Amino acid sequence: MKIHEYQAKEVLARYGVSVPRGNVAETPKEARAIAENLGGRVVVKAQVHAGGRGKAGGIRLADTPQQAEEHARALIGSKLYTPQAPQGVPVSKVLIEEAISIAQEYYLGITLDRARQRDVVMVSAMGGMDIEQVADEHPEAIIKVWVDPWQGLMPYQARQALYDAGIAREAVPTAARFLTALYRAYTASDSSLAEINPFVLTPDGQCLAADAKMNIDDNALFRHPEFGEYREESVEDPIEAEAHRRGIQYVRLGGDIGIIGNGAGLVMSTLDEVSRAGGRPANFLDIGGGAKAELVRNALELVLMDPNVKGVLFNVFGGITRGDEVAKGILEGISALEVKVPLVIRLAGTRAEEGLALLQGTGLIPAVTMQEAARKIVEVTR
Ligand code: GDP
Numbered sequence: 001m002k003i004h005e006y007q008a009k010e011v012l013a014r015y016g017v018s019v020p021r022g023n024v025a026e027t028p029k030e031a032r033a034i035a036e037n038l039g040g041r042v043v044v045k046a047q048v049h050a051g052g053r054g055k056a057g058g059i060r061l062a063d064t065p066q067q068a069e070e071h072a073r074a075l076i077g078s079k080l081y082t083p084q085a086p087q088g089v090p091v092s093k094v095l096i097e098e099a100i101s102i103a104q105e106y107y108l109g110i111t112l113d114r115a116r117q118r119d120v121v122m123v124s125a126m127g128g129m130d131i132e133q134v135a136d137e138h139p140e141a142i143i144k145v146w147v148d149p150w151q152g153l154m155p156y157q158a159r160q161a162l163y164d165a166g167i168a169r170e171a172v173p174t175a176a177r178f179l180t181a182l183y184r185a186y187t188a189s190d191s192s193l194a195e196i197n198p199f200v201l202t203p204d205g206q207c208l209a210a211d212a213k214m215n216i217d218d219n220a221l222f223r224h225p226e227f228g229e230y231r232e233e234s235v236e237d238p239i240e241a242e243a244h245r246r247g248i249q250y251v252r253l254g255g256d257i258g259i260i261g262n263g264a265g266l267v268m269s270t271l272d273e274v275s276r277a278g279g280r281p282a283n284f285l286d287i288g289g290g291a292k293a294e295l296v297r298n299a300l301e302l303v304l305m306d307p308n309v310k311g312v313l314f315n316v317f318g319g320i321t322r323g324d325e326v327a328k329g330i331l332e333g334i335s336a337l338e339v340k341v342p343l344v345i346r347l348a349g350t351r352a353e354e355g356l357a358l359l360q361g362t363g364l365i366p367a368v369t370m371q372e373a374a375r376k377i378v379e380v381t382r
C-alpha cells in the first residue's frame, strides 16, 4: 500500500525525522487558512500516489495565502500526469508547508534487495530528481550498504555511506540520524520502500526531509491498525477497485489479451509467454488454489470489464484446483456474460481431461502447453 507524502512525514516525524511545518488541505479555503497560520512563503504539494510531481506541476510555491488558495484551487479536482502515471491521477488533497530554502538536495532510501535477501540502504548526493534516472545514468552516484537483519543499520554504516556519497560534512550527523530513523520506521511498519528525496540542507545549515515516501507491505497491514485510516480505494483504476471488493488478485497491465490462471508464479510465466509470442497482456489475475466455478466466472467477468480485451487466455494447472470445476466456471461465465471474444483454454493436471471434455464443441480453443496457448491467443486476437 502506498501512502501519501504527508502521511509518510507523520510516520517519520514519530521516529525523530525533522519535516517542514505544515498541514493537509482538502479545499482551497483550508489551504489559505493553513498558509495564513504558517505565515510567509509556502509550498502547495499535490498528494497523489505517484512520484515525479514536481515535473508534472504538482509542487507550487506561493508567496501569499491568496496565492496558496489559487494553487490549491487549480490542483484539487484536477489530474496530475506524471511519467509513472501517464493516465493521470486525480488530486483530492494538497499539503501546505512552509517553503524551505535549498542549498543541497540529497537522496536517502531503503528497500529490500531480494537477490541479497537483505534490506539495502541507498544514499546519493544527486537527490531531488528521479532516483531511477540517477540509477540508469550515474549508477556510481548511488552508494549502497546492506543491513544485517540481526544488527539492524549500524550508525557507522550510515556515516560511511554518507561520506562515500559525498554528502556535505555539516549534514552528515543529521543525515545519519535520519537514516537510522528511516530504517527503524521502515522495519517497524513493514515497509517495502522508505525514501527521503530530497533530504535538504538549507543555506543556514539546517537539515529537513522535504519529501517522504513509504510503501507498506499489504500482507502486513493486518498488524498495523494505525495505518487503517491511510487506506484508500484505488482511485486510479475502477477494475482494480472492483477486484479488491471481490477479493480477487487483479492488476491491470494495459494490453489487450486477458489472462486468468491459478497461482501467481504460473500467471506471471503466462504473461511472459504471451509477451514472447508477440502479444500484450491486459492484466494479471490469479484465481488461487482450489478455485470453484463461481470464482472462475467472477474472474472472467472482471477481465472482460476492460474494454481493450480482445481475447482471454485461461492457464490452469490443476493440483488442488480441479480442471472440471474450472471448465464449469468458464461455461457458466460464457452463457451468463455473453462473451464475444475468443477464449483459449489450457487445462493440465487434476481432472484436466474431464474439464476439456466438457469444453468440447463449445467453440473454445483448447491448448496442451502454455507456449501453444500463448501462440494461439496471439493469433486469434491479432
Ligand atoms: P516529487 O517531484 O514528487 O518527488 O516532489 P518533491 O516533494 O520531492 O518536490 C520536487 C522538488 O520541488 C524538490 O526536489 C525541490 O527541488 C522542490 N521543492 C519542494 N519543496 C520545496 C520547498 O519548500 N522550497 C523549494 N525552494 N523547493 C521545493
Ligand code: MN
Binding pocket: 128, 197, 198, 211, 212
Ligand atoms: Mn521527491
